[in-house]
Amino acid sequence: MTSYILRRLLLIIPTIFGILLLNFAIVQVAPGGPVEKLVLQLTSDAADAASRISGARSDMGGAQQAQQFQMQPQQYQGARGLDPELIEDIKKMYGFDKPAHERFFDMLWGYLRFDFGNSFFRDEPVIDLILDKLPVSISLGLWTTLLIYLISIPLGIKKAVRDGSRFDMWSSVVVIIGQSIPSFLFAILLIILFAGGSYFQWFPLRGLVSENWEQMSNFAKVKDYFWHLALPVTAMVISGFASLTLLTKNSFIEEISKQYVMTARAKGLSEHRVLYGHVFRNAMLIIIAGLPAALVGVLFTSALLIEVIFSLDGLGLLGFEAALNRDYPVMFGTLFIFTLLGLLVNLIGDIVYMLVDPRIDFERRDV
Numbered sequence: 001m002t003s004y005i006l007r008r009l010l011l012i013i014p015t016i017f018g019i020l021l022l023n024f025a026i027v028q029v030a031p032g033g034p035v036e037k038l039v040l041q042l043t044s045d046a047a048d049a050a051s052r053i054s055g056a057r058s059d060m061g062g063a064q065q066a067q068q069f070q071m072q073p074q075q076y077q078g079a080r081g082l083d084p085e086l087i088e089d090i091k092k093m094y095g096f097d098k099p100a101h102e103r104f105f106d107m108l109w110g111y112l113r114f115d116f117g118n119s120f121f122r123d124e125p126v127i128d129l130i131l132d133k134l135p136v137s138i139s140l141g142l143w144t145t146l147l148i149y150l151i152s153i154p155l156g157i158k159k160a161v162r163d164g165s166r167f168d169m170w171s172s173v174v175v176i177i178g179q180s181i182p183s184f185l186f187a188i189l190l191i192i193l194f195a196g197g198s199y200f201q202w203f204p205l206r207g208l209v210s211e212n213w214e215q216m217s218n219f220a221k222v223k224d225y226f227w228h229l230a231l232p233v234t235a236m237v238i239s240g241f242a243s244l245t246l247l248t249k250n251s252f253i254e255e256i257s258k259q260y261v262m263t264a265r266a267k268g269l270s271e272h273r274v275l276y277g278h279v280f281r282n283a284m285l286i287i288i289a290g291l292p293a294a295l296v297g298v299l300f301t302s303a304l305l306i307e308v309i310f311s312l313d314g315l316g317l318l319g320f321e322a323a324l325n326r327d328y329p330v331m332f333g334t335l336f337i338f339t340l341l342g343l344l345v346n347l348i349g350d351i352v353y354m355l356v357d358p359r360i361d362f363e364r365r366d367v
Contacts, residue, residue, distance in 0.1 A: 010263050020107075024107075120326075133315045144233050152241045156248025175241075176242070179243040186239060207312065261274060303316045319335075
């Protein structure tokens with residue numbers, strides 16, 4: 001297992017390189033950019049200022065004076081284009097005075113030292129922004145994934161064992177409802193019901209902790225933390241447990257019908273021993289295999305709208321705003337972190353896969 005883990009860790013390097021290179025190339029041909037955004041903003045501000053000056057002079061003077069100052073916007077530098085030297089200074093400020101390949105390798109060299117540069121529009125180091133937002137995304141992702149697995153696996157097993165029963169039918173209704181309601185709609189419903197929307201105000205509406213969190217006792221801090229997480233995590237769990245429940249049920253039903261289960265029952269083993277001593281290990285393989293993708297998905301994609309609705313400033317919201325603002329250091333910094341964590345979580349999933357079923361040996365396979 002050790003050599004397999006080392007090979008997988010070494011494989012992370014070319015994988016990240018390829019992902020960053022592909023996205024960097026896409027960004028180069030995409031319209032717009034930080035330089036164009038700032039130039040457009042300066043041009044718009046200059047035109048607005050000239051228009052306000054012209055309007056003010058029109059109000060103060062007569063028709064002849066108004067006519068004179070209405071000509072000023074045509075002579076104003078911002079209205080007909082910025083000074084080329086200023087545009088070159090803007091390019092230099094953002095590093096776009098260098099060729100694309102040089103900028104790419106400068107970025108890689110910084111990433112090797114975990115130096116992600118500074119945000120174009122927030123004037124803060126990217127690593128500080130990521131570390132500031134990371135606790136929110138980790139909190140949402142870990143607690144949501146943990147609760148989904150704690151609910152879905154026992155429920156799926158029970159549905160498989162009692163397939164076709166009244167319990168199976170009623171629980172299927174709950175699963176279908178959970179699968180059909182998007183997490184953001186359920187989040188809005190929870191706010192209306194329990195966060196002061198129309199009925200009760202039992203839970204806070206924004207933030208991960210209260211403003212006076214630092215002054216609280218340790219027990220009060222833990223309580224306040226989970227109090228803030230209750231609604232967003234509930235919204236994500238409701239929409240996420242359905243598919244895993246059905247996957248667990250189908251996996252166990254498939255294993256229960258196999259010959260080795262009939263043989264174990266014929267030997268006189270109890271149903272509990274058959275289910276958890278033989279079926280469980282084989283049925284859980286496909287579920288464990290999907291754990292890394294589920295965790296990464298919850299961490300970095302599913303939580304975006306939840307972060308917006310509950311005013312949770314996490315990595316999903318940070319990356320989304322960076323893409324809108326063409327804040328390339330933040331975009332590629334979050335992409336690097338997402339990719340690195342995703343690859344590491346996949347490796348952990350493979351290790352757990354081998355621990356659950358020792359018959360699986362990745363050492364004998366080519367990576």
